Amino acid sequence: MGKNIVLETQDLTKKYDGTTVVDRLNLRIAENEVFGLLGPNGAGKTTTILMLLGLTEPASGSARVFGFDSTREPLQVKRLTGYLPERLGFYENLTARQNLRFIAWLNNMSDEEAEGQIDHVLKAVGLVEKADTAVRKFSRGMKQRLGIADVLVKKPRLAILDEPTAGLDPKGINQILDLIAGLPKMGTTVVMCSHRLYEVQRICHSIAILANGKLVVEGALDVLGREALAGGRYRIEVETDRVSPQLVGIIGKISGVRNVEATGNFLHITTDSDLRAAVSKAVVNSGVALIQMKVQEFSLDDIYKKYFQEG
Amino acid sequence: MITIIRKELADYFTSIRCLILFILVLLASAVALYAAQQGIRGASTESGFIFTGLFTTGTNIPSLVTFIGIFVPVIGIALGFDAINREYSSGTMSRILSQPIYRDSVINGKFLAGMITLAIMMMTTLLLVSGFGLRMIGVAPGAEEIIRLFFYFVSIVVFGAFWMGLAILFSVLFRSLAISLLCPLAIWILLGNPVFNPYVSFIVPAITNSIGTYLMLLRISPYWLFAEATTALLDPLFRGLGILTLSDTTGMLLRPLSLEQSLLLVWPQLTALICLMIICFAVSYVVFMRQEIRST
Numbered sequence: 001m002g003k004n005i006v007l008e009t010q011d012l013t014k015k016y017d018g019t020t021v022v023d024r025l026n027l028r029i030a031e032n033e034v035f036g037l038l039g040p041n042g043a044g045k046t047t048t049i050l051m052l053l054g055l056t057e058p059a060s061g062s063a064r065v066f067g068f069d070s071t072r073e074p075l076q077v078k079r080l081t082g083y084l085p086e087r088l089g090f091y092e093n094l095t096a097r098q099n100l101r102f103i104a105w106l107n108n109m110s111d112e113e114a115e116g117q118i119d120h121v122l123k124a125v126g127l128v129e130k131a132d133t134a135v136r137k138f139s140r141g142m143k144q145r146l147g148i149a150d151v152l153v154k155k156p157r158l159a160i161l162d163e164p165t166a167g168l169d170p171k172g173i174n175q176i177l178d179l180i181a182g183l184p185k186m187g188t189t190v191v192m193c194s195h196r197l198y199e200v201q202r203i204c205h206s207i208a209i210l211a212n213g214k215l216v217v218e219g220a221l222d223v224l225g226r227e228a229l230a231g232g233r234y235r236i237e238v239e240t241d242r243v244s245p246q247l248v249g250i251i252g253k254i255s256g257v258r259n260v261e262a263t264g265n266f267l268h269i270t271t272d273s274d275l276r277a278a279v280s281k282a283v284v285n286s287g288v289a290l291i292q293m294k295v296q297e298f299s300l301d302d303i304y305k306k307y308f309q310e311g
Numbered sequence: 312m313i314t315i316i317r318k319e320l321a322d323y324f325t326s327i328r329c330l331i332l333f334i335l336v337l338l339a340s341a342v343a344l345y346a347a348q349q350g351i352r353g354a355s356t357e358s359g360f361i362f363t364g365l366f367t368t369g370t371n372i373p374s375l376v377t378f379i380g381i382f383v384p385v386i387g388i389a390l391g392f393d394a395i396n397r398e399y400s401s402g403t404m405s406r407i408l409s410q411p412i413y414r415d416s417v418i419n420g421k422f423l424a425g426m427i428t429l430a431i432m433m434m435t436t437l438l439l440v441s442g443f444g445l446r447m448i449g450v451a452p453g454a455e456e457i458i459r460l461f462f463y464f465v466s467i468v469v470f471g472a473f474w475m476g477l478a479i480l481f482s483v484l485f486r487s488l489a490i491s492l493l494c495p496l497a498i499w500i501l502l503g504n505p506v507f508n509p510y511v512s513f514i515v516p517a518i519t520n521s522i523g524t525y526l527m528l529l530r531i532s533p534y535w536l537f538a539e540a541t542t543a544l545l546d547p548l549f550r551g552l553g554i555l556t557l558s559d560t561t562g563m564l565l566r567p568l569s570l571e572q573s574l575l576l577v578w579p580q581l582t583a584l585i586c587l588m589i590i591c592f593a594v595s596y597v598v599f600m601r602q603e604i605r606s607t
Binding site: 050055056076083090102106150154 | 315403406407409411603
């Protein structure tokens with residue numbers, strides 16, 4: 001796509017006591033997208049993140065974030081990157097504002113800059129009224145939202161979120177997801193770990209699936225979806241008022257169409273590319289009423305299942 | 312690192328823990344001051360150092376110096392035992408470490424903030440006692456006495472920092488708050504407390520009969536080192552830290568030692584205490600820097 005690459009790993013490997021937790025991982029994440037990192041528990045997602053931030057040293061290989069080596073220049077990486085840990089905690093005796101202020105200070109922000117930014121992020125996560133309440137009185141969901149505010153307060157160019165929706169109710173999940181989906185527009189690339197496939201499908205542009213420390217698949221979500229369902233092809237579903245053998249013949253002759261099947265009033269067409277325009281034209285020209293037409297949708301479940309059955 | 316010190320100090324000064332400790336120390340000082348008032352009339356004034364007598368004089372109630380010897384280790388342990396592992400258990404460690412700071416500034420900041428708290432606490436106590444003492448006995452301290460008191464203050468802070476360093480070490484080694492509190496307390500009971508000290512009263516006498524080895528072994532106990540240093544600093548008449556034979560004392564004049572001589576006498580003790588403190592801190596530093604930070 002010709003976008004800038006903000007994060008790149010090369011044969012990144014981590015071993016704990018002889019067990020390989022992350023195995024020669026090669027990831028590339030483009031600027032201003034939401035990238036989903038998926039995988040079962042213990043697949044090495046958190047370890048990968050810790051290596052990206054330079055919080056733990058890789059056994060071999062390297063990671064670069066904005067061109068900075070995570071192991072050798074962790075401070076530069078951490079200056080540009082916000083991290084929401086899976087098990088996040090705050091200083092319970094301090095208020096939300098004080099917690100954020102501490103983080104702003106650690107990022108060398110001036111007092112006015114910090115206060116402005118704190119107000120801004122608290123508003124973004126909807127915690128303005130609770131700004132001066134001690135965190136110990138917060139519910140799980142409020143803490144999670146404060147966690148997002150905590151990541152954003154340093155104005156990161158990359159936000160790494162480990163299970164950002166853990167422990168939230170459906171309404172809270174939607175708020176958080178909307179917030180995350182809006183980040184790329186503000187110039188923040190997002191890497192998100194999650195187990196909840198539908199969340200990932202809703203907001204991520206690209207995904208990578210890890211299993212046992214190895215990269216199973218990586219790529220743009222729509223491409224992977226077609227891959228999983230139809231071996232990389234498009235499946236177009238057409239509903240008409242009646243189906244005639246001639247129509248099947250005509251559509252079959254459109255270049256790029258691989259297969260046409262008729263069941264009842266439905267036509268299932270497999271194509272190499274998105275040929276909806278050509279197909280609809282053919283249907284209408286043959287005098288058949290076109291009721292509806294869509295490219296078959298896939299769910300991330302299909303992708304996930306496919307790779308875990310194969311793997 | 313300044314930010315971390317700032318935050319830790321704010322934490323300490325607003326915590327109930329510190330308030331309780333401070334009240335304890337103040338109460339002990341009040342009691343000790345009362346003891347000094349009762350005892351100071353009968354105390355020897357030959358040395359001419361009446362003011363420092365406020366600190367060393369006790370009747371059946373122990374003197375201020377004894378009280379401080381008891382409380383400073385407790386304060387040190389209370390300040391340090393949860394320094395590192397609380398950050399892990401509350402999940403704040405990974406959040407702090409993902410900020411653009413060096414990892415060692417976390418432990419350095421905590422250690423320095425603890426030392427500053429300790430210093431402020433003890434300085435307040437000493438000044439309060441001096442002030443009340445001044446009103447009580449009406450004798451102003453001489454310049455030498457002030458210098459002696461200052462060195463006493465320094466040795467208190469070093470002694471407290473040693474216990475804090477020890478507690479921080481255990482808070483780096485163990486994730487459980489209970490264990491990291493109990494370990495330094497156990498060491499304190501065995502080696503460090505002046506009231507009932509199994510090391511001084513049973514173990515060492517059982518091991519050796521020789522006076523020299525006896526003293527050597529006693530000096531393993533940080534409390535013993537501190538007590539020796541304190542006595543020599545505040546009581547100029549105090550001659551030797553070892554055992555003096557009759558031939559040593561024959562012809563010895565009962566005159567106060569000069570400041571330099573007293574300092575010379577306690578120099579090894581002070582150095583040993585500083586060393587102990589640095590060792591504790593250095594070990595915790597190295598262990599902390601090599602620790603994996605994953606919480607699970």
